[in-house]
Amino acid sequence: METVTDRIDRIVDEFADLDGREKLELLIDFANRLPPLPAPYQALKEQDAGRVHECQTPVFLWPEISSGGMTLIASVAEEAPTVKGFVSMLAEAVADRPQAEAGDLPDDLLERIGLTEVLGMMRSRGLQAITGRVRRELAAAG
């Protein structure tokens, strides 16, 4: 089974050689793949639990550990496909992998997939901060 690092490398390969517009289209594909929020979390979301308060757009994250490994449960507003796509990418990278691999989520993912130039540094730093948060919370969860 692919490790977190293998999956990150695969995502980086998928983005390589795409122009700016194509990169955004691929990011939107990731956004569309983020699974709908499971029902039990819907109630938590309504209570504002799991909210990432630093984000202007509503982002809710629940990094969890079970016997099957890591899961990043997330809900991101429809009107923020960039954040949604990026969170979906992180969720795919960590899904069902052992907690010990949480630390392998790289800080420079956005740069490696070539999106920092498309998004600009101001937007990119916010997304990079989400990686740090997910990594820390996954490492501490359980």
Add this chain to the structure above:
Amino acid sequence: MAEYANPDVLVSTEWVAEHQNDPAVRIVESNEDRALYTQGHIPGAVEIDWLIDLQNQDIRDYVDRAGFEKICRANGISNDTTVVFYGDQNNWWACYAFWVFKLYGHERCKIMDGGRKKWQLDGRSWSSERVSYPPTSYTAPEQDKSVRALRDDVLKHQKAGKNLVDVRSPEEYRGERLHMPEYPNEGAVRGGHIPGAVNIPWPLSVNEDGTFKSAKELEKLYCKTHNLKRRSPTIAYCRIGERSSLTWFVLKYLLGFGNVRNYDGSWLEWGNSVGVPIVKGGQPSASGETPAGT
């Protein structure tokens, strides 16, 4: 005041739908989220990004005159084109792009009232087709300094006790949110506001559907509740100058303030500057504030 001071500066989604193929009109989308335009835009609209297209990070400023001309030429905008801006987040970035177009003296600029939100609520369709228009030979004048306040202008303005409007959230204004965890780059070393500034958070200017509040409501808010005078020079600011360009638009075009500038350096510059005063706490009248940190 029953009507906006310049009602022609706003157009409805219906007007835009009717002018989608009008060669004299260019529809421009400007967003916080860059993927939104790619996902779906108003048919025929081009994208001009406030960050990638309109700013030059090497000098932390806007593109120069030649850079602005290049953007207009590439997007099929002529000097006499009517440019209609719209976007996400209640048109913050649309107002910001509008403001940059005014900085370079473009005459015919409009905002689509309600932005993306209203277009969606009205059930109108989105397109993901790439659009391009024949290049033009656009020429721009030098920057119009009457719409832009630089740090030293603000310092002078503040010392003279003239109108200052802080459009951030009350928490940011009071200095309670000193830095944003995880976002050190967007933070300032000091929290608070410019002495004498009144706090009128930008959302108070817009309705739930993203459209601007009525002339009567806006007048009550700015001129009665906060006692701002149309004839007094006014400067608006926020954290990076985008929310305040919406307030600048409201004051200048909807309420008819004669002399209003946007301080685009805003709190990121002011809060980090050496030798400029700040205060913490509530509205000036409530706190009887005196400058601190000078």
